Amino acid sequence: MPFPHFHRTAGGGQVDFSSPNIRRSVLAVTAPMLVAQLLNLLYNIVDRIYIGKIPGQGTLALAGLGLCFPVVTLITAFSNLFGVGGAPLCSIARGQKDLKTARAIMANSWFMLVVCGVVLTVLGIALHKPLLYLFGASDDTYPVAAQYMTIYLLGTVFVMISLGLNPYINSQGFARIGMLTVLLGAVTNIILDPILIFGLGLGVRGAAIATVFSQLLSAIWVMRFLTGPKAELRLILRGFRPDGRLIRRIVALGTSTFVMSFTDSLVQVVCNSTLRAYGGDLYISVMTVINSVRQIAQTPALALSDGGSPVISYNYGARMAGRVRAAIRFMTQLGFGYTLLIWALISLFPAAFIRIFNQDPELLAAAVPALQIYFFGFFMMAFQFSGQSVFKSLNKAKLAIFFSLLRKAIIVVPLTLLLPHVAGLGVKGVFLAEPVSNFVGGLACYITMRLTVMPELSAMERARSAR
Template sequence: MDRRDLLANEQIGRLLWRLSLPAIIGMLVQASYNIVDAIFIGRGVGPLGLAGTAIVFPLQLLSTSLAITIGVGGSSLISRSLGAGKHSYANKALGNMVFLSFIFSFSLFSIGFFTRQYILRLFGATPAIFPYAEEYLEVILFGLPFVGFGMAANHAARSEGNARVAMISMLISAILNIILDPIFIFKLKLGIRGAAIATVLSQIAMAIWMVHYFFFSKKSLLSLSLSSITPQWETIKEILSVGVSEFVRMASGSIIIVFLNNSLIYYGSDISVAVYGILHRALSFFFMPIIGVAQGLQPILGFNYGAGDYKRARDVTHLAIGAASIIAFIASVICWFMPEKVVGLLQQILFF
């Protein structure tokens, strides 16, 4: 069955499961990578290395928030355009997503690279943490254009109902990073810089996979060409108007983490920042399935809204909210009744 027919006619429970499951798998693998990455850094570099990555994390979160702003806004526009039969406009939306991803990524790279020392001190880096944070940031910045494009393209693939391709891109990134981490950290003895290099290479691999899908595979409902990347203000405005709420939410989280890191340094120690960074990674594991359900919902909701089938759009929204609520309840119970498991993970990573 054609993906457009699936989005329009498949039973909504089965369809939501079909599109959510690959997203959930991809998100859980990414969360697992975050924990494994922390273990490698903790054992290969030490607590100060972990604290360094925690200091840099708000800037990474800001980069992610920009990419997701484009991804959420663009994928909504693509789904609605496909549902309304406006295929050429969907292609233009994809092209403008790519344009925006590179503009935002290179802008953030320039600001981050030339003001990195000021930013790191603002984010709470102490004299002990600063060398690790700067060494990590100097490399991570070069991955911003790749992660920006990769995440935007990932959302675009999901918006046309191809959750499998989006999942594979996340698996490639996470698994390659897990493989490269011990090579660069331990074998090549590059320490925190090696962890950053492994991350950037995995981001490049994800971007290459998405370029292959849209340019060469001929399996996409969309077509990405140089002409479609030409910016159109009306398209850009529509993408940003939908995605801006996601940016505000995630950018606010970045600001909160900056304040938390500074408070932990002031009232605690460098190790406190490392512990919070690991705890944040561990807890994200519980939120990933909820995000996966939301990502599975988006193409169904957008397509049917664009097609004018508001009842189907409303029904699948209610179903997704119910599923996400159940997952959140189960995660809360696990965290409430088994906090020692999380503490045990911290002990293993930090060698307390």
């Protein structure tokens, strides 16, 4: 039965996760989340498109921007630690009709997002120069990277609030409101980028200013909704005191997503350093473009797994095992079909994807074969996304953390360092590490999920039938 106080709000209808039509519930959340994630992707993608077209320095500017990716990814990692970490717990509590605990989880997440945002801002600005050189900067690329990074870091708290609290809007079933959070920032960013980059001649600094201002608007929108009357679970800050027990639970579950994002940052550092040693600044630009294509390609698959997550968590909390199983099956099948299609398109038309960001002949010649190697067998990522999403949704923190580490830290990083030395592969070895991890990590994650989760769901169904 749905909660008796479910309601519709203008422009943001609340999805009923207790509906027996699981496909409709998953798609009702996934569709606006897909739009939201695509729009969120525009923050950085639009920056790269414009920066790559700066007359006379587009390729070098792309390399400088690519050096900032580990920091951007790290900020996202901390946002996910408390956002994606707490949202499934919030959904489970809603499924159990424990709204007091659900509100407390959200309030403690807000507190940690603000605290971590301030700390990351101070440390990032103070240490930005040694960090950029550690990430693979040269004397040519450092000035560009420093301009973008120092300005971007000033908006860290805004980024973390908008990214970290938006999952709590989605976990309540207000996926369209969550989409509008990102739409507001993305449209602002798209409008400001050409004005600041080209019109005012600010270059990469203009791109960073546009991003910070856009995230500020998104953060204001999120806070206004969650503290307003339309939210089912309101963020109440008056009289708030941190709850160490709840924070530990949030961190325990969020660590898997944090590790996934953190290891992405680690991989970017290792890749940039290795590519600079074997191919120079040109191949850092190539990796910047490939990372951009990967983000575009994987966003619908991530939206699907994120859309299935609150439905799975809610029905798991409500002990509706059949609906949990149906959501997992639907999410996996649709994800596999999509990743198979996008792999075929990238394999057949690699140059078209690269030209979105840069049309320099030298970069294009280097990027086409690298892109085809990097994306080989991309469809195996569907199994990684599905398995990882289920572990997070069901609060299986240890398994979620392990498989986050397995694919990136245990497989990709060592292979990135080793393969360039094998059979003269050089830079090809760096790009080859990704498909190997897709096959090994994806299969291991999905098979483990099937072997651990499905028996539990069967036992839950037997217990329900015996009542």
